[in-house]
Amino acid sequence: MKLMAMIAILLALVAAPALAADVGFEEVKITNGAEPPLTAGIWYPTNAPATPHALGNFTQTVAPDAPIIGQQLPLVVMSHGGAGWYGGHYDTALALAHAGFVVAAVSHTGDTFDDQSGVLQLWRRPAQLRRLVDYMLDEWRWRRRLDAARIGAFGFSNGGFTVLVAAGGVPDLSEIAPYCEAHPDHDLCAALKHAGVDPHVGADVPASGWIHDSRIKAVVIAAPAFGFAFGRAGLSSVRAPIQLWRAAEDRHQPHPYYDEAIRADLPRTPEYHVVANAGHYDFLPPCDAGLSRKKPEVCDSLPGFDRAAFHEQFNADVVQFFQARLR
Template sequence: MNLAYWRRAFMVLIGVVSCANAWAGSVGFQELTTLDERGAPIKLAIWYPSSSHADTVSLGWTTQEVAMNGALSEGRHPLIVISHGTGGTYFSHHDTATTLARAGFIAAAVMHPGDNAQDQSRRFFILERPGHIRRALDYLLQDWPGHAQVDAGRIGIFGFSAGGFTALVNIGGQPDMERIIPFCKEHSDHFACQLIAQESIAGRAAHAPMTEQLQTWDDRIKAAVIAAPALGFTFAHRLQRVTIPVQLWRAEDDWILPHPWYAEEVRRALPQAPKYHLVSHAGHFDFLAPCTPVMAQRLPDICSSATGFDRPAFHRAFNEEVVAFFQRTLEVEGR
């Protein structure tokens, strides 16, 4: 056997060892609470690299392999904060959070007060959401028991739907909320416009001013993944302040936020071209974690995908792309 053969064999062996190291350890998990600016509780779900033993645990309607309140692995870890969509929960993207944790990130998902599966009393106060993210970051960097191991120079954000809107404001977007009512007069069939039509409070919320805009723009965030952003049309010509890298995702068959008024408007408005992904045959809710059988039975509208679209397979590729993007843009070495 020649030298080239042994060189190839050695490289394969190195690759096997590297992969083993990349997935060493387990994923720790905690549920904690901090407060928003009104004193309302903000619940957080936090996944992180752990040196503790993991067990199969029932969390909400999911089953996850995690070390409950396990020890945080040694070293400093980059942080990704996650913002769910309207009516979602901090488990909406648990598979993405777990994948991030296995890659060495701390992934902290926010349960937005008044805009979640249990409480939708403030779902039209969408401009409160960026403040929730800011308060969560304050807590994670200052008061969370593991705060000393958070790499404050490597923070990213992941946002889906209303969470995408939230993330865009947090990274410098200035949405024109006055555009909503005129837009809905022309597009009354759109999901957001149907919600507005159902609620007497909607007109007031839709015209809410951009209060404390400088406070919601958070320059601690260095990279963003945005999936199917809600109210994308409000950001037309209003993303000039966004200078960080953005990965932008659009579902081809998104009838909740139909093309071209949402993700496309964001893509056009960003001053630097985002890393753009168009997912063929995907629907809006395909960005949510694949559903358990119980969820599929109780929430068919959210859990159903188009015939032939494999949500679990998509999520394996999606999560890899998200992790790779944050590793690259936050200059994080692969584990």
């Protein structure tokens, strides 16, 4: 028994992510067939000293292009919201990397802040996320340090939709048009009308057009977009454990058509968090004064809501979930 106990302890130590003194970071370009290359950011544990560096409108403390530490490291891939980019959840990526995870986030071509050419071509997103996983396992310079059996996915808004599809979900985009006919004042429908986008676009996507990735073993979803488009049948093949987050005051994706629709129809009950007094964009990192002036609709929280304090707890809960589910 003593020998078996020692073996169990050693195996647990091998499987556990290494705690990192600091975080390495790099930006990469990923070939994507006939499509334009994808841009991705990668955070990973390192012992190299980190210093402040600009990342878009934010500053992150990282060691660029530093050597990685650890073996058999778990991987978490990230999918941003509509009109976002790979750095949109950098604080969560940093928290995961400090805990010993490798994190890779992709900018979804056609749905970024500087490229809205494929807003409703939602089927492109899961395919791009799968290409990111392929790159990390097959081409990334530190690929041999990864454990291919421990891969998780994190997604916010359109990214939540993306990782849900990756985990096996099959949406029916023909639901968007009747939804908007019934709720023309909802943000999604008003935004499509303002942009001149036909809500019928993409309604004829075949089920085979949605790319799944069985390598993804655990999923965190915050404020998922298009929740009403799945239904029980569309979520019947989702088996990975899910941590689901809803902002109680989400006026962009009003209750109960998004998060609640997914929670109710998942075949396995998710770990469900409802954040009091939070709005849709409170899942994004806190803004500095300059960004708050430029993007008040994204940066401003409701009175009394402390976004910085929330993110400390949010990031800790996300790390804890992946640690428990990717053992």
